Amino acid sequence: MIDLIFPDGTKREFEAGITGKAVAASIAISLAKRAVLVKLDGELLDVDRALERGGKFEILSRDAPEALETIRHDVSHILAEAVQELFPGTQVTIGPAIEDGFYYDFARDTPFSLDDLAAIEQRMKEIVDRDEPIVREVWSRDEAIAHFKSIGEIYKAEIIEGIPAGEDVTVYRQGQWKDLCRGPHLPSTKAAGKAFKLTKLAGAYWRGDHRNPMLQRIYGTAWASEADLAAHLHRLEEAEKRDHRKIGKAMDLFHMQEEAKGMIFWHPKGWTLYRTVEAYMRRRLDADGYVEVKAPQIMDREMWERSGHWQKFGKNMFTCETEEGESLAVKPMNCPGHVQIFNHGQKSYRDLPLRMAEFGACHRYEPSGALHGIFRVRAFTQDDAHIFCREDQIEEESTKFVRLLNSIYSDFNMHLDSVKLALRPEERFGTDAVWDVAEQKLDRAARQAVNMPVDPLPGEGAFYGPKLEFHLKDAIGRTWQCGTLQLDYVLPERLDAEYTAEDGSKQRPVMLHRAICGSMERFIGVMIENFAGAFPLWLSPVQVVVTTITSDADDFALKAAATLRARGLRVETDLRNEKINYKIREHSLAKVPVIAVIGRREAEEGKLALRRFGSDGQQILMLDEAANLLASEAQPPDVARQTAERVGEVQAG
RNA sequence: GCCGGAUUAGCUCAGCUGGUAGAGCAGCGGUUUUGUAAACCGAAGGUCACGGGUUCGAAUCCUGUAUCCGGCACCA
Numbered sequence: 110m111i112d113l114i115f116p117d118g119t120k121r122e123f124e125a126g127i128t129g130k131a132v133a134a135s136i137a138i139s140l141a142k143r144a145v146l147v148k149l150d151g152e153l154l155d156v157d158r159a160l161e162r163g164g165k166f167e168i169l170s171r172d173a174p175e176a177l178e179t180i181r182h183d184v185s186h187i188l189a190e191a192v193q194e195l196f197p198g199t200q201v202t203i204g205p206a207i208e209d210g211f212y213y214d215f216a217r218d219t220p221f222s223l224d225d226l227a228a229i230e231q232r233m234k235e236i237v238d239r240d241e242p243i244v245r246e247v248w249s250r251d252e253a254i255a256h257f258k259s260i261g262e263i264y265k266a267e268i269i270e271g272i273p274a275g276e277d278v279t280v281y282r283q284g285q286w287k288d289l290c291r292g293p294h295l296p297s298t299k300a301a302g303k304a305f306k307l308t309k310l311a312g313a314y315w316r317g318d319h320r321n322p323m324l325q326r327i328y329g330t331a332w333a334s335e336a337d338l339a340a341h342l343h344r345l346e347e348a349e350k351r352d353h354r355k356i357g358k359a360m361d362l363f364h365m366q367e368e369a370k371g372m373i374f375w376h377p378k379g380w381t382l383y384r385t386v387e388a389y390m391r392r393r394l395d396a397d398g399y400v401e402v403k404a405p406q407i408m409d410r411e412m413w414e415r416s417g418h419w420q421k422f423g424k425n426m427f428t429c430e431t432e433e434g435e436s437l438a439v440k441p442m443n444c445p446g447h448v449q450i451f452n453h454g455q456k457s458y459r460d461l462p463l464r465m466a467e468f469g470a471c472h473r474y475e476p477s478g479a480l481h482g483i484f485r486v487r488a489f490t491q492d493d494a495h496i497f498c499r500e501d502q503i504e505e506e507s508t509k510f511v512r513l514l515n516s517i518y519s520d521f522n523m524h525l526d527s528v529k530l531a532l533r534p535e536e537r538f539g540t541d542a543v544w545d546v547a548e549q550k551l552d553r554a555a556r557q558a559v560n561m562p563v564d565p566l567p568g569e570g571a572f573y574g575p576k577l578e579f580h581l582k583d584a585i586g587r588t589w590q591c592g593t594l595q596l597d598y599v600l601p602e603r604l605d606a607e608y609t610a611e612d613g614s615k616q617r618p619v620m621l622h623r624a625i626c627g628s629m630e631r632f633i634g635v636m637i638e639n640f641a642g643a644f645p646l647w648l649s650p651v652q653v654v655v656t657t658i659t660s661d662a663d664d665f666a667l668k669a670a671a672t673l674r675a676r677g678l679r680v681e682t683d684l685r686n687e688k689i690n691y692k693i694r695e696h697s698l699a700k701v702p703v704i705a706v707i708g709r710r711e712a713e714e715g716k717l718a719l720r721r722f723g724s725d726g727q728q729i730l731m732l733d734e735a736a737n738l739l740a741s742e743a744q745p746p747d748v749a750r751q752t753a754e755r756v757g758e759v760q761a762g
Numbered sequence: 763g764c765c766g767g768a769u770u771a772g773c774u775c776a777g778c779u780g781g782u783a784g785a786g787c788a789g790c791g792g793u794u795u796u797g798u799a800a801a802c803c804g805a806a807g808g809u810c811a812c813g814g815g816u817u818c819g820a821a822u823c824c825u826g827u828a829u830c831c832g833g834c835a836c837c838a
């Protein structure tokens with residue numbers, strides 16, 4: 110006998126080996142009909158699975174949140190069944206549920222076409238209608254290998270070969286079709302429902318390794334209901350409207366062209382945005398005890414060999430030769446330059462921690478397929494800094510850094526979402542002992558500095574040290590990796606950085622590599638998508654458009670614009686001979702935060718009618734009042750905080 | 763770099779199975795002096811990404827190249 114504890118706390122005794130469905134039937138026939146999965150001590154099981162042990166027990170219907178992943182997994186199997194029916198000879202490999210959907214990877218010589226997708230989707234719906242029971246079978250490992258080999262499924266056989274000898278495997282059968290799978294699954298293909306859609310085709314390497322053959326991947330999305338599917342598709346459309354490439358073009362921020370692929374031509378408005386962000390970052394760094402430097406863009410290859418970049422990163426570096434036979438390389442990272450500045454002259458323990466910042470323009474030869482808008486480019490600027498410090502200063506510096514990072518993200522209406530710790534990669538410098546220390550130190554520092562779990566990412570560290578990745582979340586819940594904090598014992602050693610300790614001995618500093626935006630270009634891209642182009646006043650490239658209703662108001666409009674500009678506002682005038690409706694519409698579509706309208710009345714009275722983005726209300730103010738108000742609203746958040754503090758002091762005084 | 767798709771006017775897009783390119787918006791010229799999300803009229807604008815090929819004839823078919831897009835791999 111086994112004891113099952115139900116969600117309401119009641120405990121009942123059943124025969125061992127009873128199925129979840131039978132348990133449900135013992136409560137209510139309707140419940141048994143709705144049951145598609147059960148949960149035993151947190152583990153999802155098929156509803157027809159014999160229960161051999163007791164525990165916390167729950168019966169799930171297909172609209173339970175836990176069932177969604179299983180629905181997606183089922184749909185991926187239905188996809189595979191449909192594909193093998195329509196395209197005999199195609200081999201199956203793996204097909205997991207993923208966020209919002211699923212995919213399945215097939216081995217096939219001729220790739221699928223977009224037209225095939227419609228036919229496959231049609232067949233999938235037929236399979237759902239067939240209501241094929243999904244049945245779990247336990248096979249011996251060797252039997253399974255022999256079977257899948259016999260039917261030409263060499264990838265499946267290879268997967269099973271990776272399972273330890275002597276272990277049993279499970280095979281799920283639906284109709285004539287079967288697949289090796291861990292499960293669980295819903296009771297029949299009908300239970301998966303038809304709220305799915307095949308979305309894209311892609312190539313994908315077998316086992317994710319580019320040395321392996323490329324498989325044909327079909328992606329799809331699947332939901333518990335048609336309404337959920339529609340909502341998902343709507344979210345995708347909304348996200349597409351925020352695409353920084355689209356907004357960048359529409360708002361005339363930047364462009365890219367063939368002759369400089371992966372590099373950005375910043376237009377005046379885009380560059381204004383860039384400069385605003387850079388000026389803000391510079392103030393924040395200054396206030397937090399950083400010194401700013403500028404190191405050369407190109408250095409002799411020998412320098413990069415000494416730092417190790419040539420060996421570990423050389424394939425990503427742009428190089429050039431001079432007529433005199435020098436071999437030079439364009440910097441892909443700022444660290445070696447900063448160590449040169451550190452090394453110049455003598456450093457004392459009194460100089461530490463030394464926080465050396467640079468808006469460092471880096472060039473990296475990225476694979477062509479990696480390029481993506483202004484997110485992944487070949488020329489970018491890091492808001493980079495290297496903190497040279499003693500080992501016992503690592504934690505304090507990490508905490509200080511995370512505090513700054515949090516404050517900066519929130520000034521851009523975003524927030525820190527998660528932290529990951531990338532551990533030693535295969536290609537690396539330094540002994541295992543050094544890596545042991547570095548990983549532990551950084552892990553401890555991270556835990557102390559952030560109030561959230563730190564997930565490990567094995568093998569993803571930089572060649573010189575482990576790295577923390579800070580992922581931020583934007584307005585529509587998407588996450589982006591921007592900030593990073595890396596601990597490095599290797600470069601100070603290789604480039605011979607040292608300082609004089611209290612006892613007069615020479616010591617090695619450690620380096621903390623850190624960035625908050627990561628790449629300025631990428632961060633601005635994230636920001637564009639976060640605000641969907643509707644920037645807050647302090648960031649907006651054009652803050653105010655002064656526009657007129659009749660040409661009689663032109664003189665006052667020019668005077669008003671000059672007054673606003675004198676207060677540091679970014680102002681454009683629009684005196685075109687167009688109806689005010691037309692001008693309002695155009696500047697609203699351009700997401701200008703403030704439109705200052707001047708008609709004959711305003712011109713006579715020396716007033717502005719302010720209209721804010723997203724509102725059709727008017728605020729009619731005297732020019733000076735409007736200038737005061739807007740100038741104060743346009744203060745960057747850090748400046749506004751300082752102003753508020755000063756006002757507080759004055760009032761307190 | 764790999765797999766698939768796309769590339770037509772400044773922008774957004776039509777152009778069916780080959781018969782020699784079209785719209786809206788913007789820009790330009792004129793009329794209109796306008797009160798809070800599109801006034802009216804007119805003229806103009808294109809080696810259909812680029813190079814080969816098939817054909818009497820190619821934006822359309824084939825092929826190569828480039829860039830972009832979606833993935834994979836890589837990554838700030």
